[in-house]
Amino acid sequence: MDNFTHIAFSDFWDNLSEEDKDTFIKKTSDLHLKKGDFVRSEREKCQGLIFIKSGALRTYLLSEDGREVTLYRLHEGDVCILSASCILDTISFDVFIDAExxxxxxxxxxSFYGELTENNIYVRCFGYRIATERFSDVMWAMQQMLFMRIDQRLAIYLWDESVRTGSLQIKATQEEVAIAIGSAREVVSRMLKMFSDEGIVRVFRGGIEIKDRAKLHSLTL
Amino acid sequence: MDNFTHIAFSDFWDNLSEEDKDTFIKKTSDLHLKKGDFVRSEREKCQGLIFIKSGALRTYLLSEDGREVTLYRLHEGDVCILSASCILDTISFDVFIDAExxxxxxxxxxSFYGELTENNIYVRCFGYRIATERFSDVMWAMQQMLFMRIDQRLAIYLWDESVRTGSLQIKATQEEVAIAIGSAREVVSRMLKMFSDEGIVRVFRGGIEIKDRAKLHSLTL
Known part of the structure; x- marks a missing residue:
């Protein structure tokens, strides 16, 4: 078992019996997801406990009329707990999770993780702790959606993506940006035009390039 | 210590030492709040672990321009964990909590609860479990705000209040109703006028009376 798994599960790993450690490793396997594959959908609600080795998962709400609202993203080294939400009795809502x-x-x-959760207080506590971390993520998204100006939301998105990828070029369509910040494509288009007029960004086919980092950063504050 | 406290804290009570049980009781005291008193505000962020004996607490977000968005309410028998959020390292957001x-x-x-949380895995797990329960409450509120029609939100509010209080008369100003459903007073006014025209409710000074339960219920679905 890789080292980083021990770190991700360090809340409980040392409190597992040797037998449980062996079974944990046996019951854990790699899954290769293509962009767009569902981890959690209306049909598949409880896959198991997920640790992300590479790539990105997006958790979002989907309305009856097809509107999506991104709650948070998970990247390498993160644990996805809502893919195992049926294990935690206090989680009573539905979300979608797919590979971005x-x-x-x-x-x-x-079912193995469920048994562990039931029988081992450290595993149980780990699950609730990770869920509480996601609670914070969702509150952050909610505050952004409810209270922030759209230009600020867009600026924060561009800034964060740039920092995360270590590049000034953000490869995302305007549709994707709109979904990410919980807005409409038309609104994002308009706002990018404005940013572009001000020399903050340059829009290219399939992405956005940051031209003035200082000015962009000032918009995030 | 009253019986209901044992029930509220049953996750960990039997896993406390006799000494900790004694100290818990000593370090726990009643607090009488007047309507509008803050449990958590920008100044007072971490009071301690709260168990509600009677009355109601409201947890909400407050924007810079003074807009309030209700996240959830807690009533008799509920535990308020965000009043002790500084104890849980994964909670990183700010909310307001006041007595409704x-x-x-x-x-x-x-500080006693903090020590217990640090030293006792059962107490720690309890805190995260309650927080995850609140996570579900917030997701419910978020889905309502994002996706539901305003008439449905209003109908659900009226229905729930009626069931909760066991009365057909809901004592709340239109301002209070608007805050509760995350809308504006003008919108609530307009919608109540419509409900009233349809014979679903009668608006009186300081409240709303439900006249047609079946019709109201059909709107909540």
Whole structure:
């Protein structure tokens, strides 16, 4: 078992019996997801505990009329707990989770993880702790959606993506940007035109290039 | 210590030492809140663990321009964990909590609860479990705000309040209703006028009376 798995599961790993450690490793396997593949949907609600080895998962709400609202993203080294939400009795809502790019995850079998959760207080606590972390992520998204100006939301998105990828070029369509910040494509288009007029960004086919980092950063504050 | 406290804290009570049980009782005292009193605000962020004996607490977001968005309400028998959020390292957001009516709470001293959380896995797990329960409440509120029609939100609010209080008369100003459903007073006014024209409700000074339960219920679906 890789080292980073021990780190991700360090809340409970040392409190597993040797037998449980062996079974954990046996019941854990890699899953290769293509961009767009579902981890959690209306049909598939409880896959198991997921650790992300590479790529990115997006968790979002989907309305009856097809509107999407991004709650948070998870990247390499993160644990996805809502893919195992049926294990935690206090989680009573539905979300969608899909792969935002080609992604490799490590999946621990649901029924084994469920047994562990029931029988081992450290595993149980780990699950609730990760869920609480996601609670913070969702509150952040909610505050952004409810209270922030659209230009600020867009600026924060561009800034964060640039920092995350270590590049001034953000490869995302305007549709994708709109989904990410919980807005409409038309609104994002208009706002990017404005940013572009001000020399903050340059829009190219399939992405956005940051031209004035200082000015962009000032918009995020 | 009252019986209902044992039930509220049953996740960990039997896993406390006799000494910790004694100290828990010593470090817990009643607090009488007047309607509008803050449990959590920008100034007072971490009071301690709260158990509600009677009354109601409201948890909400407050924007810079003074807009409020209700996240959830807690009533008799509920535990308020965000009043002790500084104890849980994964909670990184700010909310406001105030007494929606005259309320009696049982407050367990923050630093004692913090020590317990650090040293006792059962207490720690309890805190995260309650937080995850609140996560579900917030997701429910978020889905309502994002996706539901305003008439449905209003109908659900009226229905829930009626069931909760066991009365057909809901004592709340239109301002209070608007805050509760995350809308504006003008919108609520307009919608109540429509409900009233349809014989679903009658608006009186300081409240709303439900006239047609079946019709109201059909709107909540």
């Amino acid at each position: 790019e080609d992604t490799v995850v490590q999946l621990t079998d649901m | 009516e005259d309320t009696v709470v049982q407050l367990t001293d923050m």
